[in-house]
Structures are given as structure tokens and as C-alpha cells.
Amino acid sequence: MSSHTDEVTHGSGRANRKAFSLGRFARTHGPQLGILAVFFGLWIIFIISAPTTFLKPQIYNAFMSTVPFFAIMAIPLTMLVIAGEMDLSFPSIMAMGMVAFLLTYGATPGITSASLRVVLAFMAALLAGTAIGWLNGFIIVKFGIPSLVATIGTQFFWRGAVLVLSQGKSGTLSYVKESFLHSALVGKIGGSFPTQMIWLVVIAILGWILLNRHKFGAHIYLIGDNANSAELMGVNTKRVRVQAFMLIGLLSAFAGVIASFHVVYFWPSLGEGHLLSTLASVFLGGTSVFGGTGTILGTFIGAFIIGAIEAATVAVGLTGFWTELIYGLIIVLSVIMHAYLRKRVE
């Protein structure tokens, strides 16, 4: 191609992109606009009904402190669901990562630097999470088992492994406080801003890049949309799916470490409360359970809605008994909204 035609091509391409229309923007970003509307709508309701709580920064620091524990897992879970897969075992992976952490820490008393021991233990946790994710993926693609079923199984298996290996004992992690890793993962910047929020934002941005600007993400969308087409066109669907399971394994172990560091304590039941809030974040964010569509931004906002509901119900003067009812209501209404938007958009 001569440089002249090149220029013409680029010119027309740019002209094409310039033809911006509000309708098209709304169509392409419908689900994200929808969840943003829900988010701001709820926020305004919260502020009006409990101004003393929602106009002070403390409540937001509290959200940013606790939401990342499950939102960090909701990012890779979004990718998995877009690919048409499911993982129910990530709460157990959180705990298994911490078991790997404890075992590694316990096995290295010869190392005098406590910081180094903690770093090694941290690496072991991430490695264990990735390996368990790989095993999930391997079982699913090798034997062709639906991931929903396979991960129900592995969820029990790894929770069982946690209980066996820890003998069901919980324990303090006070030694990690001496390590720089503690402040790097869950410290407070300026005395109040939780570091885990920065990790969440970094992971969300990297997740967005991976999903939207990398071949891996392109293949995730294609597999969830039409796995047969993807295979016919030469996409290695098995490898990509295994990689997606490895990614959620890695980040679940990471979330397990920061959740444990946050309370400086290890519970063998670590992660059990996070299954539904993580899943809800993904679906609230507009990711389709049928695969092929979904966004990181939607999940990110979904996680904060989930995180805010509990605090909000109490702050507006309702008893804690109302929390789950309102949870359920907002999730069902949002999912209906997404289904409606999807129909309108496509």
C-alpha cells in the first residue's frame, strides 16, 4: 500500500469516529450508564435519608476499607463469567492461600528477618491460589465438566483442606505488623485512607486493560459469546479458560491475605461471607450470566453498591434485619434493569 492511500485510509477512519452520536454512545455503554444511574440514585437517597452519616468522610473510609476484600475477586470473576464460566470455589481459595502463608511462615524459622519470612509466605499464598485456579481450570476443560458443578466440588475440597491443615484452629498474625508488607497492603495513608483501596483501583485498571486492550480479553469475550466460532477461528479456548481460572485463583489468595492482614488474624472460615457479595457485584454490574457481555466498571460500581447497602440500612434508621431484604430488592431490580437495557440495546 502506498503512503498516499494510507493517509486516505486514516483520514476516513478518523472522520468515521468523529461522527459521534449520543444515541450510539448510549447504546454501546448502556449497561454501564444504567448501573451508574442506580449508583447515584441510591447515593442521593442515602444522603437525603441519613445526611449525618453520608456527608462525613468516615463512612467512605469504612467502605474503602472493607469493599476491596471482595471487589478484588469480583474483577477476575467478571472475566470468568464473560467467558461463560463460573467459579464458586474462590472463598475457599482465599483461605487456602492463607494456609500456604502460615505453613511457609512456620517452615522458615531459620530466616532471621521477619519481613523476609512474611514476604516469602505472601508469595507462597499467591502461588497456592494460582495453582488451585489452574487445577480448577484443568478439571473443567480436561473433563468437560460445567464449571458451576466442578467448583462446587473444589469449594468443599479446599475448605476441607483448610480445616485439615489448620486443624480448625484460628490464630493471631501479630508478627506481620512488623513487616513493611502489612502497611503496603492494608496500611492507612495519612492516618485514614485505606491502602487496600489503592490495590483495588490498580487491579481494576489492570483488569480493564487486560479485558479490553489485550488479546486475552478479546478471547474471553469471544469464548463467552460463541465458543464454537472462537474455536473455528483458531482461538485456543481451553488455554484461555484455564488462564482465567488461574487469575481468579491468584487474586482470591491476594484478597485472602489482605483480609487477614486487616484483622491481623487468621480464621479457617476466611472467605465464607464473601461468596454472595462477590457474585452479586458481578451481576449487579451488568455482566450477563449467559456470557459474552460485561464490564469491569459495572462490577466495580456494583461492589460499592453492595458494600454500601448494609451501612446505609442501619444509618437511615432501619434495623439490621432489613439489610438482606434491601440487598435482595436492589439486586433483583438491577438485574431486571440490565435485562431490559440489553434487549433495547441489541
Add this chain to the structure above:
Amino acid sequence: MDYRLELRNVSKSFGEVQALENISFGLGRNEIVGLLGDNGAGKSTLIKIITGYHPPSSGEILFNGQKVDHLTVPKARQLGVETVYQERALAELQTLWRNIFLGREITNRWGFLDVAKMRDETYRLMNQSMGFTSLAVNPESRVRNFSGGEKQGVAIVRALYFDAEIIILDEPTMGLSLKETARLITFVRDIKRAGKSAIFIDHNVVHVYNASDRIVVIDRGRIAGEFLTKDISLDALMEKMIRVAETGSLD
């Protein structure tokens, strides 16, 4: 003869079912071969072996006289095979540009997508090759909303874009309007003019006859016979096809 692609004694079975039996088949340089056969004769299986989607149970595959072992879809594409599948192999919830570059995204060496380039190329292809002038169709359009002909256009343009040497068209006229079908036949002739080879599969004997140099008839997993279109009239071919369907033999 100097074949662009050759199959030697290729068989394929799926469990108990023998889909193809001892198929030997050659595709010459700059030749259009029409593949005819009834439903379930084994046409699609044969195609999927050539494209690397199914490994053959036995037999050899040769490209330019070189034997190729363990053919995979990416390997076949590297060897210049592009396919317009019967099922079109599109991802309908995704945008047009993602479909054009499906499985062959333009990336840097770290695997990051060059989205601007793919969008621009898609825009250029749409105007030059697909003849999409409608404003509703742009690189960001979702393929789901396209008409049958437009979807087929996407599948064809995709095959052409990647400099294919061998283009396989599997039931390309399915679901097309008369006008779209006429355009497709012209397109097959353009492949010939461009010096490339093609395998053209269709139910419609007339379409295949009009576009091909040679016709291979497949019946119940075997090659029942082959003819050069210049040596046989359309009527005679039709008669033979009916006879094959009824008796399993051409004569």
C-alpha cells in the same frame, strides 16, 4: 499434478460413525473445486479436516507437496487456508471490528491490541470490499443486528483480508437473497481471477456448476466421482446427482 493442497487416503470416524472413508482429493493451483453431496455426505467433515479443526483418523494432508502433521486451525491459517463457514463463525454480541479480526487480532509483541488500526482497517474493508455504505453499519456495530447477507459479507471479507491462498466456502449461499447470491458467485470468480484456489461447497448444483472448474461428488463418506465442468453439461450433472442419491453410484 502440482497440487496446492492434497489429501491422501483420509478417513475420519466419530466413535462408531464413519464420516469419511479413504478420501483422496487434490486442489490445484488457481483452481476452483466444487464439492457436491447430500446432507450428511461428509462435506463439512472434509472441510473441517482441511482447516485443522478435526484431526483425521488416518491418512495424510499435504500443502504444496509437503506433508503436514498435526494440523491445527492456526497452522492451517498460517498455510493460507481461510474458511467461510456454514455457521459463519461470528461472535454476534461483539463489534464488527472484533469479528473481522477474530482469532487474529493485531497486537504488539506483548499481546496488547492495536484497536485504532483494527477499527481503521475494518472501516476501509467495509467500504472497499463489503460495499456496506449504510450509516448504521460501522466498525463499532454489533454483528447481531446485521442481515444474513451482511453477516456473510463479514465472514467473506475476513477470509480475504488475511491473504488467503486457499479459500473454502462452506454453504455460503445459505440464507442469502437472490441478489446477494449473485454477488457471491461473482466473488468466487474473482478468487479465480486473483490467481487463488477455492473449494466451494453448496447444495445448489447450479451455483456450484457455474462457479467451479471441477466438481467432486461425495456420497456417504466416499468420493463418488469427479468431472471437469467443461466436459459435462449441467443437465447431465443433475441427472448423475439424483442417481447418486438414489443408488449410491454415478452410472
